[in-house]
Amino acid sequence: MLSYSATQLLFLAVRICFILNPTSGTNRTQDVPTLLTRYATAAGAEFEIQLTQRAGHATELAREAAARGCRVVVAVGGDGTVNEVARGLLGTPAALGIVPRGSGNGLARHLRIPLDLPGAVRRACQPTFQHIDAGRINGHWFFCTAGLGFDAHVSKMFAQAGTRGLSTYVKVALREYRRYRPVPVQVQLENALLLDTHCYVLAFANAAQYGNNAYIAPRADIQDGLLDVCLIDQLPMLRAVRVGVGLALGTLATSGGAAYHTSRRIQVEAAHPIGFHVDGDYVADATRFVVELEPLALEVAV
């Protein structure tokens, strides 16, 4: 646990640290540090900018910024960077801000943070504060969604695809759809309900969407102390169309394409290893999963 001196707490009211992942997003021609400086200065903020040098670095930088007394630590990047910064801020008095620069921007969209750079910087510099829930799957924190099955498998293949963006994602998803087979699973929910089923997709939603306005759990409330559990046991062609339309229109919960439950803790046993992701990034394959929610664990600046 980090401790904070009175002098540091004095600073907490004002100072902002932007943590920029220079590899995120598709627009590499923008001079982002210059733009951050311009808009943060115009907003009258006292700020610093840190650049990540490798995967995982944003967590260290965020923890250090909080320990230096920064009140708001802003992830400038996609959901992977947001996840890393947020992890570093858990248990500190600093709040997470977001300047979205990814392709999906699930948490930023859920929190209604502006998607344009000047708007997002202004918001980070003049925020209001609230707390949101945070999830954990096999010890890995997530703030937007985590899941097993096809979505994790597609994340893994997408990471290996060589190009980014929505069109690559759709291409990879269509290709893998022809190959992917559901896995038998037992899902134990907190209310003692045991589902003996198959997993094509089993999503644990803290926020409502994966990103790109793809609503996997349209009724998810990020402050209710519960995960929305979305189960798609099979995905034959007609149902895939229904699920695709439901994701895009935010009607999946009422379309019959998926079954929904809510729970604070979920255990899953799978017959074969299944891939899992946190906030859209593939983590590993496993056969046992423990998913838990920590209510209101993260302060956000929105």
Ligand SMILES: Nc1ncnc2c1ncn2[C@@H]1O[C@H](COP(=O)(O)OP(=O)(O)OP(=O)(O)O)[C@@H](O)[C@H]1O
């Ligand atoms: N300097 C760096 N060099 C290489 N990788 C980095 C660096 N900084 C961060 N990363 C890694 O890049 C990964 C992807 O970043 P992020 O999700 O922010 O961008 P993105 O992939 O463009 O966005 P999206 O996930 O929305 O498509 C992060 O999970 C992080 O671990």
